Amino acid sequence: MHLRKGSLHDAARIAALVNSAYRGDSSRHGWTTEADFIDGQRTDTSEIEEILSADNQCILLAERNEEIIGCVHLEKRDANVCYFGMFVVKPELQAQGLGKRLIMEAERFASHRLACTIMQMHVISIRNELIAWYERRGYRRTDERRPFPYGNERFGIPLRDDLEFIVFVKELKVN
Template identity: 55%
Template sequence: MDTALPQDADALTYRDATEADVPALVELVESAYRGDSSRAGWTTEADILDGQRTDPEGVREVIATPGSRLLIAEREGTLVACCQLEHRGDAAYFGMFAVRPGLQGGGLGRRVIAEAERLAAAGWGVREMHMTVISVRDELIAWYERRGYRRTGRTTPFPYGDERFGLPLRDDLEFELLVKDLVPPRA
């Protein structure tokens, strides 16, 4: 009897990024958020920020930082998404989330964030996932809310004047903390 499972054409594999992945990761993150290429997807920040979203040094720092990992999602060996996970006590921080623009809107991001949550809870035993989102990104925040994240109302200022985070096209930007319980709270 053949017990082999059918090959899933949409199968994703996950692995931690290495130094060799840095150029491809920078290109992926930039393509998902900045410039005209980002307009092919719905996560673009091109109308609120110009300039860079990340750079090779920033990606290398995430890869090298203890308690941090840059998770890569691949389909048939091709980089299709990534996200940062950082262990912060009882919580994990989720950031640098990018899905290739032409693949956005098809459920890939939902699968990647679910895997990131699973890995953080299983690997670090954390009870919550934290992330920060630019507060004017209503559509993106609504997407996270549908995945169980809640707005906290806690904000931090956007780093105006620090070009590593982009060149703001508006003067009302700030980050809001979103939180999701990964395991039920203790009774």
């Protein structure tokens, strides 16, 4: 697995990978699917282009044989906080340790390249298996909750009315 920062040239492939891992039948090949409670897309090419064009954001790509097999969105939000999102491993390659490796690299990048001491993420509150996975990697729940973006079809079409995000954080080691 090779890691690199994504470029505008990668935007369509990144959007396709993210959507395949979170939504629709293809996402059911992995354990990170949201297809049972959110329909539609997770992102689109224009959102990915916005992220890749921003000075304070990037998408790290995991590649194997020039195929994008994973990604993670990092956004420096203030002096020491890095937001971590859009974390994806290609569904048929999940549960092989690639996610663990990618999250470690994302944390290292946030610490060393962005000089952040805290990684922050938002996880949909009903994702118990995913929450447990992040907790095993040192992320802890905060008391903070964020509303789900109901009405924003760019993020998807919720199939339930009880969705919200829990904010998680992890302290990073800065060398």
